[in-house]
Amino acid sequence: MSKWFCYSKNNANTQSSNSTSTSSVSSSLAYDLDNLNITQERLKRYADEANTLSSETSDTTLTANTEDDLKTKTIFLREKAISKTLNKIKLSMKVDLCFVLDCTGSMESHIAAAKDCISHxxxxxIRTNSNIKLRVGFCGYRDHNDKGDRLQFLDFTDKYEQFTTYMHKVKSVSSSNNDRPEDVLGGLDAAITQMDWQNSTRVLFHIGDCPPHGRRFTTLRDNYPDGDPNGLTAENVLEKMQSKNIFYFFGKITDKTDKMLEIFRGIIVPLEATPKKYIL
Incomplete structure (x- = not known):
């Protein structure tokens, strides 16, 4: 049997190998832990989580009639909990990361910085989390009168050079419309519904300088003051995002998106309260 140290809330120091706070774990688990190359501090945290999970585990046929039986049962429950936690860790290290970018003319002065941010x-x-199995994708959006150029995609890939080459070709496009709002909801909806989300950890990183269409989002001149002409709403787009367990992050450029963020937060917070469904 190999040894795997366990973190105690009452003592933050690592215990010696003969300490009672050191748990025996099967060699296969130890190999997996070594293979993941997790830092000591993170291992302590996961060990503590495993202790909590152990107390919640009840589906075992072992009985505890003697002290030895009790020790055996304790080790069994601990290893089972650690195994579950380890599997969760492995799954969380498989990530789909989609960048959604406003590619309209108003972004011309920001597009290079936005692409540089994506690259960074x-x-x-890649540099700091070598154990993460990462797929990256891209969805660019413009506005409704841009027709064929309204949306552009690169579906998820683990070929980072291909992604970088593609991003170099992404440009802002000036359209003939004279309003400021853009097809934000269309871009988000396309990223959510048309990208091939597969991994257990899903992140959407949105960068833009203008709000969606509709009076609820802005007082700026708007060719679609009643909202998205295709019938999309912030509610149904964010609900789709939540149903796919996608974490949402926004990179703010101007104050024009403040109202949008306020509305998004008002929708997202109630969704977070839905059991077993989470969104950021």
Missing amino acids: VLNYI
Whole structure:
């Protein structure tokens, strides 16, 4: 049997191998832990979580009639809880990351910085989290009168050079419309419904400088003051996002999106209260 140290809330120090707070774990689990190359501090946290899970585990046929039986049962429950936790860790390290970017003319002065931000985020994850199995994708949006150029996609890929090459070709496009809102809801909806989300951890990183169409989002000049002409609403788009367990992050550029963020938060917070469904 290999040893795997356990973190105690009452003592933050690592115990010696003969300490009672050190748990025996099967060699296969120890190999998995070593293979994941998790830092000591994170292992302590996961061990503590495993202790909590153990107390909730009841589906075992072991009985505890003697002290030895009790020890055996305790080890069994601990290993079972650790195994479950380890599987969750492995799943959480498989990530789909989709960048959604406003590619309209108003972004011309920001597009290079936005693409640079995307590149930095991607490179940081690859460089500092080598155990993460990452797929990246892209969805760019413009406005309704841009027709064929309204949306552009690169579906999820683990070929990072291909993604980087694609991003170099992404450009802002000036359209003939004279309003400021953009097809934000269409871009988000397309990223949610048309991208091939597969991994257990799903993140959508949105960068834009203008709000969606509709009076509820802005007092700026708007060719679609009644809202999205295709019938999309913030509610149904964010509910789709929540149903796919996608975490949402927004990169703010201007104050024009403040009202949008306020409305999004008002929708997202109640959704977070829905049992077993989470969104950021």
